[in-house]
Amino acid sequence: MSLLERVGSGHMQVRQQGRDASQGDPARIMDETEIDADLAANSDSAGQMTKAIAFAKSKGASIIGLTGTGQSVGVSTISQHLAQSYASFGKRTLLVDVSKVSDLPSEASSGAQANAGLADYATLISGNVGVVDLLGIPSGPPNEQALRAMFAVAVEQGLTIIVDLPPIVRADGRPSPAFATVGALCDIAFVICPTGGVSASELKACHATSDVAGVNIAGIILNDWHLPLHSLLPA
Amino acid sequence: MSAGADLIREQGIAMMDIARRRWKLFLVPVVIAIALALLAVRFAPTKYVAESLVLLSGANRSVAALNSNNSWQQRASAVEQVNAIEAWLKSDQVLAPLLPRLSGYKPATEPGARVGQMRAFRNALSLELVGGSVLQIRLEGSKPKGLGRDLEIILSRLMEGLTGPEQNIFSAPQFVLMQRGDELAAADAALDNAIHASGTNDPAAVIRDLRQLSGMTTGSLPGMRSSGASQVDPQAVEELRRRISNDPSVSRHLEQLYAARQRAQAALDAMRSQAGGRSNYVGIFDAPDNLLVIGRPADPVVGESKGRKLAIAGVLASILLGAALVFAVEFLAGPLRTRKDFEDALGVPVIARVGHLPNGSDAPPAQSA
Numbered sequence: 001m002s003l004l005e006r007v008g009s010g011h012m013q014v015r016q017q018g019r020d021a022s023q024g025d026p027a028r029i030m031d032e033t034e035i036d037a038d039l040a041a042n043s044d045s046a047g048q049m050t051k052a053i054a055f056a057k058s059k060g061a062s063i064i065g066l067t068g069t070g071q072s073v074g075v076s077t078i079s080q081h082l083a084q085s086y087a088s089f090g091k092r093t094l095l096v097d098v099s100k101v102s103d104l105p106s107e108a109s110s111g112a113q114a115n116a117g118l119a120d121y122a123t124l125i126s127g128n129v130g131v132v133d134l135l136g137i138p139s140g141p142p143n144e145q146a147l148r149a150m151f152a153v154a155v156e157q158g159l160t161i162i163v164d165l166p167p168i169v170r171a172d173g174r175p176s177p178a179f180a181t182v183g184a185l186c187d188i189a190f191v192i193c194p195t196g197g198v199s200a201s202e203l204k205a206c207h208a209t210s211d212v213a214g215v216n217i218a219g220i221i222l223n224d225w226h227l228p229l230h231s232l233l234p235a
Numbered sequence: 236m237s238a239g240a241d242l243i244r245e246q247g248i249a250m251m252d253i254a255r256r257r258w259k260l261f262l263v264p265v266v267i268a269i270a271l272a273l274l275a276v277r278f279a280p281t282k283y284v285a286e287s288l289v290l291l292s293g294a295n296r297s298v299a300a301l302n303s304n305n306s307w308q309q310r311a312s313a314v315e316q317v318n319a320i321e322a323w324l325k326s327d328q329v330l331a332p333l334l335p336r337l338s339g340y341k342p343a344t345e346p347g348a349r350v351g352q353m354r355a356f357r358n359a360l361s362l363e364l365v366g367g368s369v370l371q372i373r374l375e376g377s378k379p380k381g382l383g384r385d386l387e388i389i390l391s392r393l394m395e396g397l398t399g400p401e402q403n404i405f406s407a408p409q410f411v412l413m414q415r416g417d418e419l420a421a422a423d424a425a426l427d428n429a430i431h432a433s434g435t436n437d438p439a440a441v442i443r444d445l446r447q448l449s450g451m452t453t454g455s456l457p458g459m460r461s462s463g464a465s466q467v468d469p470q471a472v473e474e475l476r477r478r479i480s481n482d483p484s485v486s487r488h489l490e491q492l493y494a495a496r497q498r499a500q501a502a503l504d505a506m507r508s509q510a511g512g513r514s515n516y517v518g519i520f521d522a523p524d525n526l527l528v529i530g531r532p533a534d535p536v537v538g539e540s541k542g543r544k545l546a547i548a549g550v551l552a553s554i555l556l557g558a559a560l561v562f563a564v565e566f567l568a569g570p571l572r573t574r575k576d577f578e579d580a581l582g583v584p585v586i587a588r589v590g591h592l593p594n595g596s597d598a599p600p601a602q603s604a
Contacts, residue, residue, distance in 0.1 A: 048587035055586045074589070081592050190586065193577060196252045199569040200580040207581050219586035220577050228251040230590045232244055 048221075049078075049085035055219055056188060062155045065186035065215070067165035067179055069198045069206050074223045075099060078192055079164040087128035091160050094122055097133045099164045103177040105143050118150035119157065144181050151185055165189065168206040180213030188218035195222050242573065249572040253565055260564060261557035268553030272546030279542025283535040285374045285382040287390055290527035291316070291520070292368040310367045316520065317370055321362040324393055330356060336388050338381030360389065369529075379535045386532035397523040408506060415503040422496035429492050433485050441479055445493040448475045452490075 056064050066082065068075040076099055083095040096118070121137050122130030134141040142150060154161055165183050166176045168191070183189055191206065210217045224230035254261075291313060323329065330353055334340055337356075343349035359375040372393075374386040430438045451467050480486040520526065571577050574585045 048589050052587045074592075077592055078589055081589075191581070192589075193571070195588075196249060196256070196570045196572045198571060200571055200576070201569070203571065203577070203580045217581070217583055219583050220581060222574070222577065222585055222588040224588050224590050225592070226252075227248055228255055229248055233248060233588055233590070 046081075046085065049082050052082060052190065052219070052221060053085055053089065059188050059218060061187035061218075062159075063151055063161045063163065063186045065163040065165045065183050065189035066192060066221070067183060067189055067215075068167045068192045069194075069202060070167050070169060071171055073167070073192050073194045073197070074225065075167070075192050076164050078221060078223070079162055083129055083131075083162040086160050086162065090128065092128050092158060093130070094119060094154055094159045094161045095129060095131045095164065096161055097131065097135075097164045098178055098182045099166050101134050101141055101166065101178040101182075104141055104147065104181050117153045117157070118147075118161075119154055119159065144185075147182065148185055168209050175209045175213070180209075180215065183210070183215035184213055186215065188216050190219050190221050191217050192221045192223055195224050195227055197226075242575075245573045252572070253561060257561040257564065261561050264553040264556045264560065265550065268549045272542075272549050275542035275546045275549070276540055277542075279540050279545065280377055281538035281540050283376050283379040283382055283538040285376070285386040285532050285535050287372045287386055287532040288365075288529040289370040289372065289390075290368060290529060291370055310364075313367055314364055317362055317364045320370070320393065320397075323396065324362070324389070325357045325360065327353065329392065329396070333389065333392055337385045339376075339378070374532075379538060381534065383532040383534040390528065390532060394523075394526065394528070397520060397526065412503070412506045415499065415506050419496070419499040419503050422492070422499040426489070426492045426496050429485075429489055433480050433482075433489065435480070441489070442493075444475050444479050445489060448472065448479070448490060449493055449497060451475070 064082070066075050066079045076097070079095060079097075083093045086093040118132055119130060122132045134147075141147075151161060163182060163186055165186075166179045168176060168179055170176045189210070191210075193203065207217060224233055227233070334352060334356060335342070340352075343352055361373045361375075363371045363373070365371045372386065372390060374382060374389065376382045376385070426442075427438070430441050433441070435441050451472055476483065476486045476490070479489055571580055574588075577585055
């Protein structure tokens with residue numbers, strides 16, 4: 001099942017309860033007080049997404065990247081839930097999937113792409129969430145300048161962009177060019193770490209790579225899913 | 236919830252995660268140890284033990300006479316007694332004649348093998364004070380049959396030593412007497428050798444002449460009371476010396492050896508009058524006749540496998556080894572497990588912790604890239 005299918009099939013159930021009213025009104029955006037109240041009322045994973053949103057909101061970020069310390073740490077899944085959570089607060093959200101992109105092209109692609117907005121390639125799944133798979137763009141992924149322009153246009157249109165970034169380090173242990181290129185376009189980035197699955201040295205190496213690439217790692221999201229009795233962990 | 240409680244919960248779940256991740260590493264040494272333990276239990280020799288109890292209190296009048304406040308003195312005294320009995324019972328003088336009477340004894344062909352037999356028997360036999368007044372005697376063996384009889388032989392020998400005269404136990408005068416006897420025998424042997432070396436055809440005549448010469452030169456003859464006023468005829472003395480040997484130096488040497496022999500004889504005679512002929516006992520108890528043997532030793536019915544304790548110890552050690560391996564690997568890998576670990580390592584805050592996220596696919600929701 002592709003990312004588009006997974007998001008569009010309605011399986012993302014974050015914020016389903018009590019969110020129907022806000023989802024039905026795309027123009028309505030929850031304010032800080034509502035987010036804080038929601039945060040206090042939810043201690044589950046959906047509540048954790050709210051905490052991430054509140055943190056990003058406090059930083060004034062419109063483009064939020066999510067990356068991981070390695071392969072299969074849950075970046076795509078958490079990105080989807082974060083986008084859906086944003087949407088549930090009435091925020092128009094664009095989920096950009098860069099996770100499968102190894103590197104952006106250095107040359108500008110065809111003219112039609114350069115002038116197109118990122119939202120033009122989105123598949124509108126629900127009222128507030130659109131998904132863009134860079135590999136799915138017919139003329140191929142845009143280059144860095146084009147993508148930067150696309151992001152700027154989307155932000156001007158009031159969209160919040162969640163970027164599903166590739167892992168900081170590829171499977172072969174080398175830094176991922178796509179992470180460096182696209183991550184630098186994000187206002188902030190969260191690194192997703194599997195609890196107990198990464199060492200301090202690995203994490204520091206990732207941090208150093210991010211610094212060199214100019215990616216602003218602003219916070220950590222711990223993935224406790226594989227831990228026994230993870231529901232007992234402090235939120 | 237306090238930060239301390241949160242940390243405890245994090246550490247507890249981290250421990251469970253370590254167990255979940257490393258259980259194979261933990262189990263490898265344990266499984267190997269269990270397999271070896273089963274082999275040890277199966278093939279290790281079984282140890283059988285015959286026991287006998289001896290009640291000491293009736294034989295310990297002096298110890299029993301101590302008042303009740305000195306119970307520790309009573310016990311200390313009894314412990315000393317048991318140690319003394321054990322030392323005597325395991326001595327070479329007792330063991331050497333005892334070993335051939337025991338079942339399964341095979342005569343040793345080499346001195347080293349005999350020493351080994353003695354050492355093995357000493358290790359198999361143990362005496363222990365139980366409760367301050369009961370002596371427990373234990374004999375271990377690899378076969379149950381005959382073990383009770385062997386212990387009975389040992390017990391009998393012990394009682395024999397405690398209650399009857401003992402051949403190898405000497406009073407101080409008797410011990411000196413024995414030494415004096417040895418010295419006399421040595422002097423006799425030296426004299427005999429010297430007489431034979433002198434080339435005489437009649438050693439008995441030489442000895443008679445030496446006795447007469449000794450009597451003349453010391454003023455008395457053996458068996459005769461000295462007159463005190465008798466005069467020694469120098470010519471007779473010289474004549475006797477020539478009869479003993481024509482060589483003056485040989486004659487003088489024999490004369491000296493005879494004098495030494497006579498001194499040894501005199502010392503022995505003097506000691507005999509002091510030593511007397513009393514019997515000697517292993518005088519550890521005041522009233523050894525009152526020792527009570529509780530039951531006759533019998534062959535043990537059930538044995539104890541030596542491998543069982545080894546197996547238990549091995550399995551316990553393997554558990555420790557497995558745990559040590561797990562913690563060593565964890566230490567070397569150094570995974571971060573707590574919120575603080577991550578924040579310290581990266582220098583940015585942990586903003587969320589995500590558990591199970593609902594997902595439309597059957598795959599684990601947080602495991603897809």
